Amino acid sequence: MERMSAGRPRTAITWTAVLFLVTFVHHVYGGLRFDSPERIVLAVVFSAVLAVTYLTYRLGSATRWARATFWFLVYAFWVAAVGLFEGGFNHALFAVLRLLDAQDLVNDLYPVNGDARISDDLLFQGTGVLTLVAAVVLAVAPAWSSSRSSSVDRLPADRREDPDHRGGRG
Secondary structure (H helix, E strand, O other), X not given: OOOOOOHHHHHHHHHHHHHHHHHHHHHHHXXXXXXXXXXXXXXXXXXXXXXXXXXXXXXXXXXXXXXXXXXXXXXHHHHHHHHHHHHHHHHHHHHHHHHOOOHHHHHHHOOOOOOOOOOOXXXXXXXXXXXXXXXXXXXXXXXXXXXXXOOOOOOOHHHHOOOOOOOOOO
């Protein structure tokens, strides 16, 4: 089995950090702006999950379970739960339906006192939508980075370690 290049996980952890920052700002701002301590708690939870994600990223080059846990966290937690659900459903879809004046659908999908309907605050809704954007980039960026492998990655393994490509052969 061919080993994965270091570029994919590095790209994934970079975009995970971007997604985390957007989500963190969104929840801290929402918690302070709307007197919602549960949003502050979520920001702390996201911080803990980022720490675990980073730890598994660092351990991923040495252990299979860490690699599997890292990719699971990236796609199941950061992309699906935070990006698609929080950013996509709670903010992007809500904003689109509001722009389309689909009030009946908004009423069916979102409870009257629910988080998505809390405000028309531009920063709050904007950072919520930005969460989806960052998650979409995170979902596809690792594949982009592996498809643009350098010519060094295409060299046979015995020639990669020797920059002069002599490898002890005269």
